[in-house]
Amino acid sequence: MSRSIPTMNTLKRIGAAALVAGLMAVANAVPSVADEDDLWPGLRKELYGAKPILEADGAVTLDAPYRADDAAVVPITLRIPASIGARAKSLSLIIEKNPMPLAATFTFGPAAGNGEHVISTRVRIDMYSNVRAVLETDDGALHMDTKFVKAAGGCSAPALKDAAEALAGLGKMKLRTLETNQTPLTQEAQVMIRHPNYSGMQMNQVTGLYIPAKYVESMEVRRGDEIVFTMTGGISLSENPNIRFTYAAAGDNTLSVVAKDTDGKTFTTRQAGSGS
Amino acid sequence: MIASKSLYPASDVSLRTLPISRQQFLVGAAAMAAAAFAGAPAAATSAQGTDIHPVEIAPGVFVATGAHGVYAPANGGDISNKGFIIGDTAVAVVDTGGTARVGLELLRAIRALTDRPVGYVINTHMHPDHVLGNAAFRGEGVQFVGHHKLAAALSARAERYLSYNRDALGAEAFESTEIVLPTQPIETVTTIDLGGRQLRLEPHRTAHTDNDLTIRDSKTDVAFLGDLIFAGHVPTLDGSIRGWLTVLGEMGAKPARKIVPGHGPAAMDWQPAATPVIRYLDAVASDVRQAIKAGRTMRETIATAAQSERGAWELFDEFHGRNVSAAFAELEWE
Numbered sequence: 001m002s003r004s005i006p007t008m009n010t011l012k013r014i015g016a017a018a019l020v021a022g023l024m025a026v027a028n029a030v031p032s033v034a035d036e037d038d039l040w041p042g043l044r045k046e047l048y049g050a051k052p053i054l055e056a057d058g059a060v061t062l063d064a065p066y067r068a069d070d071a072a073v074v075p076i077t078l079r080i081p082a083s084i085g086a087r088a089k090s091l092s093l094i095i096e097k098n099p100m101p102l103a104a105t106f107t108f109g110p111a112a113g114n115g116e117h118v119i120s121t122r123v124r125i126d127m128y129s130n131v132r133a134v135l136e137t138d139d140g141a142l143h144m145d146t147k148f149v150k151a152a153g154g155c156s157a158p159a160l161k162d163a164a165e166a167l168a169g170l171g172k173m174k175l176r177t178l179e180t181n182q183t184p185l186t187q188e189a190q191v192m193i194r195h196p197n198y199s200g201m202q203m204n205q206v207t208g209l210y211i212p213a214k215y216v217e218s219m220e221v222r223r224g225d226e227i228v229f230t231m232t233g234g235i236s237l238s239e240n241p242n243i244r245f246t247y248a249a250a251g252d253n254t255l256s257v258v259a260k261d262t263d264g265k266t267f268t269t270r271q272a273g274s275g276s
Numbered sequence: 277m278i279a280s281k282s283l284y285p286a287s288d289v290s291l292r293t294l295p296i297s298r299q300q301f302l303v304g305a306a307a308m309a310a311a312a313f314a315g316a317p318a319a320a321t322s323a324q325g326t327d328i329h330p331v332e333i334a335p336g337v338f339v340a341t342g343a344h345g346v347y348a349p350a351n352g353g354d355i356s357n358k359g360f361i362i363g364d365t366a367v368a369v370v371d372t373g374g375t376a377r378v379g380l381e382l383l384r385a386i387r388a389l390t391d392r393p394v395g396y397v398i399n400t401h402m403h404p405d406h407v408l409g410n411a412a413f414r415g416e417g418v419q420f421v422g423h424h425k426l427a428a429a430l431s432a433r434a435e436r437y438l439s440y441n442r443d444a445l446g447a448e449a450f451e452s453t454e455i456v457l458p459t460q461p462i463e464t465v466t467t468i469d470l471g472g473r474q475l476r477l478e479p480h481r482t483a484h485t486d487n488d489l490t491i492r493d494s495k496t497d498v499a500f501l502g503d504l505i506f507a508g509h510v511p512t513l514d515g516s517i518r519g520w521l522t523v524l525g526e527m528g529a530k531p532a533r534k535i536v537p538g539h540g541p542a543a544m545d546w547q548p549a550a551t552p553v554i555r556y557l558d559a560v561a562s563d564v565r566q567a568i569k570a571g572r573t574m575r576e577t578i579a580t581a582a583q584s585e586r587g588a589w590e591l592f593d594e595f596h597g598r599n600v601s602a603a604f605a606e607l608e609w610e
Contacts, residue, residue, distance in 0.1 A: 063575070065575065065578075069578055069597035069598040069600070069601045070598050070601045070602065073574070073601055073602075073605055075573060075574040075575040075578075075601075077573065077575065120573050120575075122574065122605075153436055153440070156435070156436065157436075158429070158432040158433060165482075174608075174609065178571035179570070179571050188571070190571075192608065192609070194609075202432065203431060203432045203434075203435075204432075208431055240605065240609075242608075244573065
């Protein structure tokens, strides 16, 4: 378990009221280019204590658009090269200025394999912010890559373009294997869940009240019986959480996914993987 | 119209009738018989930089175009088409521009042409450049009319629409601008009577947004299509690309004699108006489907999809990436 989980629980306890208060504060803020940032030292201390962090050492790279086309759906790709893959323990995605900065933590299992690890997902970004990927390797060392992203309003953006569709089909899942990023040893797949991932900062369109946060908080992906990764997630993941990931090929490439949301609902799917 | 007092002192209300402009002449001549100009076209001007110049595109049907752009001081938030239809007993306004000030200019232009009361303010969809002028029309007996999903969609976005656009324009140009929600939601095809002419209001499935409403005048067969049609200005997708293509396909089976786009010229024929929009949406949908099939990421696809359309539209860089992003998130569930 990573240290980040208490942070998320704390935030959950504070609950929707604090998130709403956060919205009020940011909604009125004029987006501006982040100056010398003062949020990171505090966040860093909370998440990682006094541990040193190696910056931009190539152990992890984060790819994000400099200017997001849609602040509610910002595509992010995290890469750990094959040379580090076997030693990758967990990977956290942090959006510094979001009300709930820790977007997700992925903890790798044996089925993540020894090759390159690639994870792509989509996040909400509430104001111009640094986005950070922090990798913990098996020796306990921390490695970080940072990108600055210009985007604003992602956390309070209304659910989906089509409000009625946001809740319809909640829990519907799609799992597919991909032809990309494939080597004889590495496979790639994508899991999608229909879920509004309410941030607590969105308005109920009928009552005019804020919708309580309700989001996918955990996901476990297995190949056969072995874990590829487990994820803890928060409100910074876009609605309809969408995760592409690499995993090691094996005799049994059947993938299975179990996800849980903050209402305690469980969503599962499985699919026979390609190759063998 | 409380706003009018602070914004426009009485001495400033200097409405004058201008001669027919070349544009008015061309549009009118192409579209309609000379009788179209039986009522002299007029324009209202002011010193505020948001001059509204309505063109009579058909008898009693007026449209004022806006600049192609995003909210900026130079355009004063006047960046979309708005219009009005004058009946024997009432006037219906279709979209009100992007600020209370633009709405007020529109009202002044109406007042220069007729004393008949504004009975209806109809919004074609939720976007701020079409609805934020509503406040200028508030008053007794005025019905605000919109798709039954407009109120929900607009209230969910109200804070953002107000704060972002106020920041972009400056407080003065944005003065008195407020969200005015519909008082008359339209769930099924509905007819309203302006005296001597009826307007057919049709709410659509999710297309450009989830609250698109079109308005068709019985007397002239002019249809206001809101942002289901963009001309010149790249289309913006905030609903469903599949739904949008379906709606345009259905509309093409029985198009109106003249249509008014949400952005572009005051009046157009259906075919030249719809063809580029359908071509653009088809290009986006087709490239995005192909990318999804090939396992490409949203990020890669934003950079590559429908780049063939780049030269065909204004504001391509401002909106195209977002359109592809929205189409990708929609189509990967197919």
